[in-house]
Amino acid sequence: MKITDIKATTVTVPLEAPLRHAAGCHWGRFVRTIVEVETDEGITGLGEMGGGGESAEAAFRAMKGYLVGHDPARLEEMRFKIANPTASLYNNRTQILAALEFACLDILGKKWNVPVHEILGGRLQSEVPFASYLFFRYAHPRTGEGEVRTVDQLVQHARELKEKYGFTSHKLKGGVFHPEYELRCYQALAEELGSDTQSGDSFRFDPNASWSTEQAIWFGQQIENIRNDYFEDPVFGLHAMRRTREKVRMPLATNTVVVNFEQLAANVLDTAVDVILLDTTFWGGIRPCVKAAGVCETFQLGVAVHSSGELGIQLATMLHLGAVIPNLTFAADAHYHHLEDDIIVGGKFEYHEGRISVPTGPGLGVELDRDKLHEYGELYKRLGGYAYDKDPLRPDWSPVVPNTRWADPNDDRQPKIAY
């Protein structure tokens, strides 16, 4: 089989409300690039990458010069063709490689009539549990609904998500407001949703590496009585994580400072992080994540599944990954429940008791809904991109690391965002 064409389409899909984070905001929608890899046997594979626009579409078009005529089964050869580790110093294509790996695995699964998880070693579980992934949010620009800023709004929102989707693990994305305020939020969440043994719910906090080590140690020591899954990226850098870990009695997790094999090796030799959050995009595909999970198994580090914001194709990669790794002992993260829609046939994946079933159809097990692809491609053309690393309410603001320029939790203004 040979690859004959690579197509890329950037889409933007609305969120229930703009999601605030330490570096800025998702301005009420995600921008993703959907990739289609065609073959001479008439089989097309699907991939997905974050971000987009003309430059992303052009980057995938440029891969035709490398990959037209390439056999999609030769995945390791493809890695060296487009993401050779030394050539990558000048031209890092890890995320492009990831999207193309998804598409090639999808092609192979369709050709062999097996789901991707069977190519990856076979599933150990048929569904993957997810955490609630709570954000501070601005209100929806059209409806004025969905703001999460106060402690009460946060607890109410978490209760609604638990009721609707059945989550029993709750992640709060912080780094927006002063850590003392976010501590009150996290403590209220744990108290209201029950970190006691009766409920069994557990919690995780992630301020996106925005604190000083001393702030992280202080915060960590305040939350030791909560049933924490882990404390995620409180600080930036392996050594700062190591210093925090010396003084805080809970596992530390990262999707920031261990995102490749070199960093994983460094973390094994001088451990700074306990739980590695594997991201099928950041690591360059599903297979590198399976390999990394194997290293973690060997050294008895924890693993979980990271979300960099996904539509259904990427979510399928996370589900196939979650199905095959034996050491996935934590609920996965997904932004997915914040989305209003998806670009796959049948609409969004459904949650049952906080879990999503692993697709069983051939390949990734998802199909493109052409009408939705067109609709959200047109929406992207109308709205364009957004500045992930800017806050729509504070146009002159930019954060530093460690940050000191917190948003004001008493500021109830809502930004005007094109919609």
Ligand SMILES: [Mg+2]
């Ligand atoms: Mg994180």
